[in-house]
Amino acid sequence: NAGVTQTPKFRVLKTGQSMTLLCAQDMNHEYMYWYRQDPGMGLRLIHYSVGEGTTAKGEVPDGYNVSRLKKQNFLLGLESAAPSQTSVYFCASSYRTPSSYNEQFFGPGTRLTVL
Amino acid sequence: EDQVTQSPEALRLQEGESSSLNCSYTVSGLRGLFWYRQDPGKGPEFLFTLYSAGEEKEKERLKATLTKKESFLHITAPKPEDSATYLCAVKGYSTLTFGKGTMLLVSP
Numbered sequence: 171n172a173g174v175t176q177t178p179k180f181r182v183l184k185t186g187q188s189m190t191l192l193c194a195q196d197m198n199h200e201y202m203y204w205y206r207q208d209p210g211m212g213l214r215l216i217h218y219s220v221g222e223g224t225t226a227k228g229e230v231p232d233g234y235n236v237s238r239l240k241k242q243n244f245l246l247g248l249e250s251a252a253p254s255q256t257s258v259y260f261c262a263s264s265y266r267t268p269s270s271y272n273e274q275f276f277g278p279g280t281r282l283t284v285l
Numbered sequence: 286e287d288q289v290t291q292s293p294e295a296l297r298l299q300e301g302e303s304s305s306l307n308c309s310y311t312v313s314g315l316r317g318l319f320w321y322r323q324d325p326g327k328g329p330e331f332l333f334t335l336y337s338a339g340e341e342k343e344k345e346r347l348k349a350t351l352t353k354k355e356s357f358l359h360i361t362a363p364k365p366e367d368s369a370t371y372l373c374a375v376k377g378y379s380t381l382t383f384g385k386g387t388m389l390l391v392s393p
Binding site for chain 1: 316317319321326327328329330331334372374376380381383384385386
């Protein structure tokens, strides 16, 4: 199993450009998440999904959109990139059980720089 | 609003010098406290989940404990390969909330 994979690993954008980050998981997890990690800020949740076709906003959703058309994929889009979106982006996934909350498995990250 | 505070921000140990990392939290209805390890340039790697006060879990040189207000990650006789950033996170009624982490450096 590859676990959680992210594409691309690195990207440089100019202000105003758009791009899509792809996350894929092969663990048949129901839940998927997008986080950003900035120095001194910790991990912050951008958007998440509790199942195919569903998405919800996290702590810092502005400037981002997401889609979950297939259970194994979760896409994060930046419509018009801004320098404030320079960050490391992590995707994560977790399975669902009725009575407990389970750990999240993280991908290797995408380092995005917006000039 | 759920909050997680980790201390110290950074910790430098000699190989074999045991110590503890602290994670203080406030959460509405704790449904789980999680510890992760993160190496530079990589994603967080899951270590432990604790669900209720008094619970303890161990893995090699690491032991995590939980009270109603904080969790400790005890590192016994650390080795250089234990050097990493350790993240604590809590799950209440809302989504997972992470602390800023403790950067641990173990020197040979």
